[in-house]
Amino acid sequence: MRIIVIGGDAAGMSAAAQARKRRKADDLEVIAFERGEFTSYSACGIPYWIGGLVDGPDALIARNPAAFAESGITVHTGHEVTGIDLSARTVTVRSADREFSEGFDELVYAAGAVPVRPKWAAGPMRGVFGMQTLGDGAAVEAWIAETSPKNAVVIGAGYIGVEMAEALLRRGLSVTLVEQSPQPMSTIDPDMGALVAKSIEGMGITLRTGVTVQSLESRSPASGSSASGSSASGSLASGSSASGSDRIGAVVTDAGTLPADLVILGLGVRPNTELAKAAGIPLGATGGLATDLRQRVTGPSGLVEGVWAAGDCTQVLNRVSGRQVHVPLGTHANKQGRVAGINLGGGYATFPGIIGTGITKICDLEVARTGLSSKEADTAGYRYVTATVSSTNRAGYMPGADPMTVKVIAEKESGLLLGAQIVGKAEAAKRIDAFAVAVWNRMTVTEMTALDLGYAPPFAPVWDPVLIAARKADEAL
Amino acid sequence: MRIIVIGGDAAGMSAAAQARKRRKADDLEVIAFERGEFTSYSACGIPYWIGGLVDGPDALIARNPAAFAESGITVHTGHEVTGIDLSARTVTVRSADREFSEGFDELVYAAGAVPVRPKWAAGPMRGVFGMQTLGDGAAVEAWIAETSPKNAVVIGAGYIGVEMAEALLRRGLSVTLVEQSPQPMSTIDPDMGALVAKSIEGMGITLRTGVTVQSLESRSPASGSSASGSSASGSLASGSSASGSDRIGAVVTDAGTLPADLVILGLGVRPNTELAKAAGIPLGATGGLATDLRQRVTGPSGLVEGVWAAGDCTQVLNRVSGRQVHVPLGTHANKQGRVAGINLGGGYATFPGIIGTGITKICDLEVARTGLSSKEADTAGYRYVTATVSSTNRAGYMPGADPMTVKVIAEKESGLLLGAQIVGKAEAAKRIDAFAVAVWNRMTVTEMTALDLGYAPPFAPVWDPVLIAARKADEAL
Structure with a gap:
């Protein structure tokens, strides 16, 4: 039997490891494809790397491809799965130098999430970063090293936003944290959020709540002056990889323009399910893949045969509200991946949902x-x-x-x-x-x-x- | 209605406060008798006072008699209840200058616990202290101030023992911690206890496990030499109050004699239920008072009319073992007292037991x-x-x-x-x-x-x- 895993981070590699552990090598082949450079890393640790508390990126990597190879799991980094053919039971894979097809018996879809990029941030702009992968962290590190930015604007005061604000403050930048809601941490009640707001202001971070971002303004590298520069090309590339594009100069909001030579987008993420959708795999109401308790993908007409999903690309049951929700969090990804892997390996395990911790x-x-x-x-x-x-x-x-x-x-x-x-x-x-x-x-x-x-x-x-x-x-x- | 409370610490005063809160002054009179000097204090805080981390004893007192008086509760400190007459519904009370009788409708028995004193520690000996009341803490403080002890021996490596060992170490004493069991913290498993033992040894505390104390040796104040001095008079007085007696010189064990000019007995406590027993109130199998879920005292033939109990003098249900146990802990005392008081005040509350945390x-x-x-x-x-x-x-x-x-x-x-x-x-x-x-x-x-x-x-x-x-x-x- 061959298992193909799409995505080499927590969910996918937990599934791979658990399945591998339970079945012999001559009985099971496990191949994972990761489009990025790294496997099984702690994305949650990125702010501490950027903040200088942790030596990244190596410290954030729990297990690299060589370690996986030793335990009989093949991981191809820099390999993006670009297509799934459910009838033929194959995936199409693209790497830097070739495109090929690989057959599977069981497919684990663990493609994670992608940062939400509003229209005003859709175009390429150097110095503007989503925070989702270790690659994003490396890009910010490189940007700081290359350009010695002075003014950071963090857009979105949720978990990633506040953690990145602290990280950049530690690095000596002047940090403005911009939030559209009337409070930071909108996942807690307004009165509790007010306590957070008060504390943040005492930390040396400029907090601007109730402020809506309207556009990002570039400055020409030569003159240093600003010019309207956001386009809507739909690119999701991180700032520094768009090396030919404009460089960030300011964030324009409904409450004034904020000078910025580094911008972090902390606007949340959405399930990375385009590939599944294109293959005809049904999505849940949240846009994430829906699974049963054993992490098998389900749709309106029942199980999708031989397709499993785990992690940030799935939706999960909130046990208190009874609703399906999208909660991208490493701890859930690890648990779901483990459950999928135990079941794939012939065991029995269930993931009974989350409670929003x-x-x-x-x-x-x-x-x-x-x-x-x-x-x-x-x-x-x-x-x-x-x-x-x-x-x-x-x-x-x-x-x-x-x-x-x-x-x-x-x-x-x-x-x-x-x-x-x-x-x-x-x-x-x-x-x-x-x-x-x-x-x-x-x-x-x-x-x-x-x-x-x-x-x-x-x-x-x-x-x-x-x-x-x-x-x-x-x-x- | 008049409620008499025996014992002015956590359990008794929680009961008093809750009952008071729920009933008007002209409907309810609450009188508490405390034989010691202090009310509603944190006995658990004594090691931090002795260790110099906390300014005692005032900081450890949650509420003093004046504060209780303001909310309509009369507390008499220095008043010991010496007898209970269940038929006449009266208690006999003794203070420094008089003895009198007081009637009650409802009685709250919250007399706490008394330190276990083995035979070899039964006699008066200056410099030997149980650790149960704020008065014990004050006595240790006074002893340190007066005699500048160098060598402390703490007997018993349970919670109080290890905490007092740290406290005395902080005060600059040379500390030996003696434990009869093969490990410190015998409430945890031996393998976990071994981890604790290893750590304690690295702290500068001399840990002697598997060692049985045989006697306490006094030294004559003039010569400073040691002489066998333990008697069996049955006194429970703390060291410094026995001012006419001998002064501690050494602890004799089955593994040698340890020089000591300060000894702490951390051998646990037993329910202080002599008074209840003398009044014909039945005791549970642990020697503590047995209560129902609402903290009403019960015996083999049912409820003891109008008598409540809470805190260290009671036994409680361990919900995991199903057994009645004696677990003297401030957190339970507070909860039980609160439950008794709510019920006394006409409300409804139950104490469903403990789980040994x-x-x-x-x-x-x-x-x-x-x-x-x-x-x-x-x-x-x-x-x-x-x-x-x-x-x-x-x-x-x-x-x-x-x-x-x-x-x-x-x-x-x-x-x-x-x-x-x-x-x-x-x-x-x-x-x-x-x-x-x-x-x-x-x-x-x-x-x-x-x-x-x-x-x-x-x-x-x-x-x-x-x-x-x-x-x-x-x-x-």
């Missing part, structure tokens, strides 16, 4: 969420109460005790915990895991007040912030 | 456990598998990534998570909460592999140590 750090500020935000709870149709408490990470009398704010959302009638959000400093955000396990198990906030969590003065007040929040939500019911 | 820090080492240890699982009758993994607190490539070891215990047939243990450095131990919520909800390790925990490089590897441990246990099934 997210966590990030901006300088010394920690932010986390799980379950549904108030807005998401509204959309899902829940009637709910919220409770917000201020507490500390350690017993208040301990050195290093820092304030933290915890917000809890619970269904009004049942008391069911729907979601939680945390904004604090050290030792604050990872407390989201206690909430995450509680959400996963459909606990009520009333039951949560009795939870036996770790207590000692260096770790928590005698009432852990998690419990205080549950108590307040219980009282609000 | 514990956490501590020794210098930069963090240790935590939840659920059952292997030994406890054996005792409970479980057949189980264990899995131990090494991982890191952050993504391995991040600065500050430290190793941590996680052990998971799961029922062999069902995969039910029975317990977990963690030994690591910063950001390690509080991960026990994710396990604790999983144990609470009777998750299987198989289901745990899919948990949606917070992932970002500053907080976890892409597979959180919790998930890696669950995976390995799943594979071991």
Whole structure:
């Protein structure tokens, strides 16, 4: 049997490794094609590389093609799959010097996601970067080394946006963070987002919320002056690879023009499913591939025979809202890939969905969420109460005790915990895991007040912030 | 209605506060008697006070009698309840200058626990201290100030023992930690305890395991020489209060004599239930008071009318083993007191038991456990598998990534998570909460592999140590 894997990052290579582990070499051949240069890397680590905290890119690579080869998995980097023929059971592959066709018995589609590029960023412009692959990170590194930029504009204040803002600040750039919503981190509630906004402003990052970007302006390399330069060619190339094109000079917004010699697009990503679509593989409502619990691709008329999918190109079930959502996150990609691989290898495993846990750090500020935000709870149709408490990470009398704010959302009638959000400093955000396990198990906030969590003065007040929040939500019911 | 509360610490005063909150002043009178000097304090904070990290004792007091008075609760410190008459519904109270009787409608028994003092420590000996009350902390502080001790021996390497060993090390003493078991922290498995032992030895604390203390030797104040001096008078007085007695000179063990001018007894505590017993209130099998879910005292023949109990004087249900156990811990005391108080105030709340979560820090080492240890699982009758993994607190490539070891215990047939243990450095131990919520909800390790925990490089590897441990246990099934 031959398995072809499209995409050599977390999801694809986890699937490959798990399948390989379970079947003998003479029984199974595993070949992966990766259009980029790297395999199995931590894209989430890119901001720490750019920020100078990590020596990249090597440290971010969990396993390279040579290591895969040793365990009997063939990976071709610089090889892009350009076509899938489901009837013939072949893929068409293009590399720098040739195009060829390869047959498969089972196909693992793990092509990841691609950065959203609005119309105003569609054209090639040097110094403008999406943040999705290790290649993007390398391009930013090269740009900084070559051009010594002074003014960075990060567009979008979600996870990648805030992390890149910190990274560029660490590199000594003047950083402006632009966000269309009235708050940064729009995945948390406005009141919690306001706490984040306040903190970001104290960090030396210029935060501009409620601001819409209208265009990118180039400057001519010779004169250094700006000129309108965005086109709509539809290219998705990263800044530095478009070496013949114009160079970024400014970001034009509805609230003025921001000088910029480096722009990061942190506007989210969409599932990279063009190839699947072209092959007639049905897509889910989110644009991602829909799978069953074992990561087999499904469509309106049932399973797509012998086609599996995992990672950022798929949609997943949010267990709290009951909705299919697109949540591109390495931790889900790894789990889904593992599940696909176990099943491909003859075992049994399922991926039961996600609950929307997210966590990030901006300088010394920690932010986390799980379950549904108030807005998401509204959309899902829940009637709910919220409770917000201020507490500390350690017993208040301990050195290093820092304030933290915890917000809890619970269904009004049942008391069911729907979601939680945390904004604090050290030792604050990872407390989201206690909430995450509680959400996963459909606990009520009333039951949560009795939870036996770790207590000692260096770790928590005698009432852990998690419990205080549950108590307040219980009282609000 | 009048409520009398025996014991002015966490459990008693939580009960008082909650009852008060729910009923009007003309409807309810709340009077608490505390034999010590302080109310509502953090006994768990004493090691940090002694260690010089916290300004004690004031910082450790959450609420003093004046504050309680303001909210309509009368607290008499320095007042010991010496008798309970259930038929007459009165308590006898003794203070420095008088003895009197006070009637009650409802009685809250929250007399806490008293340190275990083996026969060899039963006699008065200056410089020997149990660690249970703020008064004990003050006595140690005074002893250090008065006598400038050089050699401390801490007997018992459980939570209090290791925390006090660190505290005295911080104060510049030479510290020997003596433990009868073959390992420190005997509440965790031997292999995990061995990791703790190794770390403690690197901290400058002399750890002596498998060593049994035989007697305490005094030295005559004038000559400074040692003389056998332990008697068996049965006194429970702390060292410095026995001012006329001998002064500690050495600890005699089956493996030699250890010079000591300060000794801490960290041998655990037992429920302080003599008074209840004398009044004919039935005790549970552990020696603690048995209660129903609402914290009403129960006996073989049913409820003891109008008597409530909470905190270290009670026994509690371990939800995993199904056994009644004595787990003296501030966090349980607070919860039980709150539950008693809500019910006393006319509300409804239950305390559904504990799962054995514990956490501590020794210098930069963090240790935590939840659920059952292997030994406890054996005792409970479980057949189980264990899995131990090494991982890191952050993504391995991040600065500050430290190793941590996680052990998971799961029922062999069902995969039910029975317990977990963690030994690591910063950001390690509080991960026990994710396990604790999983144990609470009777998750299987198989289901745990899919948990949606917070992932970002500053907080976890892409597979959180919790998930890696669950995976390995799943594979071991």
